[in-house]
Amino acid sequence: MVSTARANAKLPAVKAALRTRTWISAAALGLLLCPALPVGAEALAQAEPAAEAEVVEQSPEAPIRRLNAALIDIMKSAEGGAPYSGRYAIVAPVVRETFDVLFMAAKSIGGHWRKLDADQRKRWVKTFEDFTISNFADRFDGFSGQSFEIAGERPASRDTRVVETLLNRPGDEAVELDYRMSARAGNWRVVDIYSDGSVSEVALRRSEYKSVLKGGGIDALIAAVEAKTAKRAAR
Numbered sequence: 001m002v003s004t005a006r007a008n009a010k011l012p013a014v015k016a017a018l019r020t021r022t023w024i025s026a027a028a029l030g031l032l033l034c035p036a037l038p039v040g041a042e043a044l045a046q047a048e049p050a051a052e053a054e055v056v057e058q059s060p061e062a063p064i065r066r067l068n069a070a071l072i073d074i075m076k077s078a079e080g081g082a083p084y085s086g087r088y089a090i091v092a093p094v095v096r097e098t099f100d101v102l103f104m105a106a107k108s109i110g111g112h113w114r115k116l117d118a119d120q121r122k123r124w125v126k127t128f129e130d131f132t133i134s135n136f137a138d139r140f141d142g143f144s145g146q147s148f149e150i151a152g153e154r155p156a157s158r159d160t161r162v163v164e165t166l167l168n169r170p171g172d173e174a175v176e177l178d179y180r181m182s183a184r185a186g187n188w189r190v191v192d193i194y195s196d197g198s199v200s201e202v203a204l205r206r207s208e209y210k211s212v213l214k215g216g217g218i219d220a221l222i223a224a225v226e227a228k229t230a231k232r233a234a235r
Contacts, residue, residue, distance in 0.1 A: 058187070058188060059153075059188070060153060060161045060163050060181040060188040061150055061153060061163050062188065063097070063098040063181070063187075063188055063189060063190065064098070064150060064163045064165060064179050064181075064190075065150065066094055066097070066098060067094055067095070067098045067190075068148035068150075068165065070090060070091050070094040071091070071136065071140050071148070072143075072146075072147070072148065073090055073091075074087040074090050074091050074136070074137065074140050075140050075141075075142060075143035075146065076143045077090060078140065078141045078142050078143065079142055079143040079144075084137050084138060084141075084232060084233060084235060085233065087136075087137040087140065087141070088133060088134065088137035088233070091133060091136045091137055091140075092133045092137075095129075095132060095133045095136065096129070096133075098189060098190055099129075099132065099189055099190045099191075100182060100184065100189040100190065100191050101125060101128060101129045101132065102125055103182070103184065103191055104128065104132075104190075104191060104192070104202055105124055105125040105128035105129070106121075106125075107191075107202050107206070108128065108202055108205040108206050108209060109124070109206065109209055109213060109218075109221070110206055110210075112213050112218065115218075116218055120218050123218075123222055124218055124221070124222060127222045127225050127226055127229075128225070130226075130229050131225050131226075131228065131229050134228075134229045134232045134233070137232070138232045138235075144169075144170065145169075145170040146167060146168060146169050146170070147167075147168045148165055148166070148167055148168070149165065149166045149168055149174075150163060150164070150165050151164040151165060151166050151176075152164045156180060158182075159182070159183070160180055160181060160182045160191065161180075161181050161188075162178050162179065162180050162181070162194075163178070163179045163181055164176070164177075164178050164197075165177045165178070165179065175195075175196075176195075176196055176197045177193060177194070177195060178193070178194040178197055179192075179193055179194075180192040180193075180194065209221055212224055
């Protein structure tokens with residue numbers, strides 16, 4: 001488990017690399033998980049990842065290959081002049097298919113999830129999903145020969161697996177991105193992203209959201225995250 005202090009210390013360097021031609025990854029997502037995965041809310045706490053052979057035929061790498069292909073598409077489209085809205089439209093369906101957004105949204109607010117009613121949960125999951133998609137559309141905004149490489153796969157706790165990827169950048173050092181995958185939702189889906197092999201996206205989000213939740217509750221958090229997404233769309 002990466003401490004919040006260590007994660008926050010690395011964050012500026014990660015963000016600095018996430019810009020046109022010099023960025024490294026979607027260390028956001030676009031989303032703590034180490035080793036315990038259950039969320040605690042009824043719908044999530046009871047849903048343990050099922051055995052790999054019983055749930056899916058595809059490998060954990062298959063969704064990541066689809067995601068990588070979509071990211072190359074939006075980078076090339078950006079180079080051809082496609083605006084943010086165009087990139088968002090390309091990557092949105094792939095993120096929805098590839099990420100366990102419900103799990104990640106709940107995990108990103110920790111124990112606050114238990115306090116939400118059904119409508120609040122629905123609104124928060126939608127807000128979190130839109131923000132996650134916007135991370136990719138905003139950050140992958142140019143192409144100069146980058147490519148993705150799946151470097152390996154390893155087992156993790158609770159029947160999850162980690163797909164190790166590299167973002168290769170011509171003339172620069174490759175960047176490590178690890179996707180933690182779970183079959184809890186019925187197919188292999190992303191439940192966290194680790195940039196530099198250690199910085200958890202979900203843990204960073206939970207740290208960021210904590211003070212907002214404390215000060216204004218879920219309505220304040222939804223408003224704040226929606227504003228960030230809207231700001232990106234307006235650029």
